[in-house]
Amino acid sequence: MERKINAEMFVLRSVACLSIALLHALYRVYDGETGWVKSVGLLLTFGTPVFVFVSQFVLSYAYPDGRSNGFWSKRVKYVLLPYFIFGTLYAGLKGLDLAAREGITFVEAFWYYLWRHILLGDFHGYFILVIFQFYVLHLVFQKYAGRFPPISVFIGACVINFVYLAFFNFTDPGSSAALQYVWDKMYWLFFPGWLVYFTSAYYLARRVDRFRSLLRRYRTAVWLLPIATGTLVLLVNEQGWLTVHSSKRVDMVLFASSMIVWLFAVASTLRKVPWILEWTSRYSFGIYLLHPLLLAVFVKFPPAFALQDHGWLSVGLQFAGCVVGSAIFMQIANRIPGGMYVVGRIGIGLRLK
Numbered sequence: 292m293e294r295k296i297n298a299e300m301f302v303l304r305s306v307a308c309l310s311i312a313l314l315h316a317l318y319r320v321y322d323g324e325t326g327w328v329k330s331v332g333l334l335l336t337f338g339t340p341v342f343v344f345v346s347q348f349v350l351s352y353a354y355p356d357g358r359s360n361g362f363w364s365k366r367v368k369y370v371l372l373p374y375f376i377f378g379t380l381y382a383g384l385k386g387l388d389l390a391a392r393e394g395i396t397f398v399e400a401f402w403y404y405l406w407r408h409i410l411l412g413d414f415h416g417y418f419i420l421v422i423f424q425f426y427v428l429h430l431v432f433q434k435y436a437g438r439f440p441p442i443s444v445f446i447g448a449c450v451i452n453f454v455y456l457a458f459f460n461f462t463d464p465g466s467s468a469a470l471q472y473v474w475d476k477m478y479w480l481f482f483p484g485w486l487v488y489f490t491s492a493y494y495l496a497r498r499v500d501r502f503r504s505l506l507r508r509y510r511t512a513v514w515l516l517p518i519a520t521g522t523l524v525l526l527v528n529e530q531g532w533l534t535v536h537s538s539k540r541v542d543m544v545l546f547a548s549s550m551i552v553w554l555f556a557v558a559s560t561l562r563k564v565p566w567i568l569e570w571t572s573r574y575s576f577g578i579y580l581l582h583p584l585l586l587a588v589f590v591k592f593p594p595a596f597a598l599q600d601h602g603w604l605s606v607g608l609q610f611a612g613c614v615v616g617s618a619i620f621m622q623i624a625n626r627i628p629g630g631m632y633v634v635g636r637i638g639i640g641l642r643l644k
Contacts, residue, residue: 296639297352297499302558303551304345305568308575309614310338312582316610319586320599329536330525336538339418340547341554342579344488346422350429351496366426370576372632374419377580378408381416384587412480415583424482425489432493441494448490455483456541460533479539487544488551506556513556516549571614573638577621580634582613589613 314335321328386401393400407413412420436444459478464470478484495502506513524542527533533540538547558564571578589598589609598608624630625637 297349297496298561298564299555299558300345300349300352301564301569301572302561303341303554304575305571306554307338307341307345308571308578310335310341312578312614313606313610314338315583315586316606316613319590319609320602320605330528333524333528333536333543334521334546336536336543337547337550339538340485340488340543341551342418343421343425343485344492344551347425347429347489347492348496350426351493352499355497356433363426366423368632369636370419371423373576373580373635374416375409376633377416378414379405381414381584382408384584411477413476416580417480418579420480421482421485425485428482428489429493436493445490445494448486451483452486452544453541455481455486456539456544459539460535460541479537484539487548491548491551502555503559506552506559510556513553517546517553520546520549569640570618573640574618574621575638576635577624577637578614578617581617581620585613585616 314332317328317332317335382404383401385404386397389395389400389403390397404413408416455478459474462474464474482489520542524540524546527540527542528536533542537543586609589612592598594600596608597604598612599605621634621637624634631637
């Protein structure tokens with residue numbers, strides 16, 4: 292089966308990756324205490340939904356009538372194995388810190404984080420568990436979605452997505468520690484919270500030419516939507532109607548979706564994807580997994596390196612350092628036998644080399 296690629300996805304994947312790296316660099320320098328930092332950081336969380344959208348769009352566009360040979364084996368080796376390895380790595384690093392602070396054994400501290408990371412996705416790699424659910428859902432859609440009108444399926448997905456997030460956004464878990472954990476972050480793991488992105492990607496990938504023509508036809512609305520929905524998010528946040536700072540908010544579904552549409556529209560006008568975006572796209576998986584580790588290392592650098600106490604200069608240096616450093620590490624790992632099972636494979640380019 293010949294694989295097809297879509298140039299717009301290189302742009303969306305790159306911007307998603309860079310927005311997340313910038314978000315974490317911003318919080319490392321400013322510690323999220325300044326009001327404007329919280330506002331900018333909240334808007335930058337659109338990157339994770341874009342990643343979810345891109346993962347399904349690529350699959351649906353490349354293999355509209357089936358799946359490739361070795362579908363599951365490739366994803367287990369190059370996606371799930373890195374999840375386990377990095378989940379273990381970050382559990383070890385956090386365990387060292389916890390053991391030093393609380394005076395407990397490293398084994399006890401390590402286990403405290405390990406089972407949460409691996410089983411509950413309680414670290415930034417949780418999106419991999421979401422994507423694996425969508426691999427399964429993709430196969431279900433291929434078998435059954437054709438029986439229903441796409442618009443009906445999409446409306447149903449929107450209702451499920453909004454009701455699911457609204458339930459966790461606006462209800463109180465009570466005093467139970469277990470339920471508090473579910474309300475704080477565990478609900479992120481389950482596919483209903485991301486269904487809008489999956490369903491829109493599934494259908495748009497099959498009607499991409501029609502989608503491009505609609506974007507050209509309604510280009511004014513396409514450009515205004517991110518401004519309107521972004522303003523709504525900031526207003527909701529300012530009024531305290533929603534206080535959680537993540538992409539798993541009802542209002543962020545509107546903003547993230549409008550950003551997906553806008554980025555796709557911009558990308559579709561480009562004669563050629565800029566090399567920096569193609570490059571970032573190819574290394575995006577490794578950058579996503581590795582950049583928090585590098586940011587944690589940067590914090591330990593002496594002040595002379597200007598990596599922590601110099602405002603936007605520090606943000607820029609940490610942002611560039613974690614992106615480039617992650618890519619270099621990924622390049623080295625992919626040259627070592629078995630290294631790609633640790634950090635994932637470097638992605639293909641537009642020419643499918």
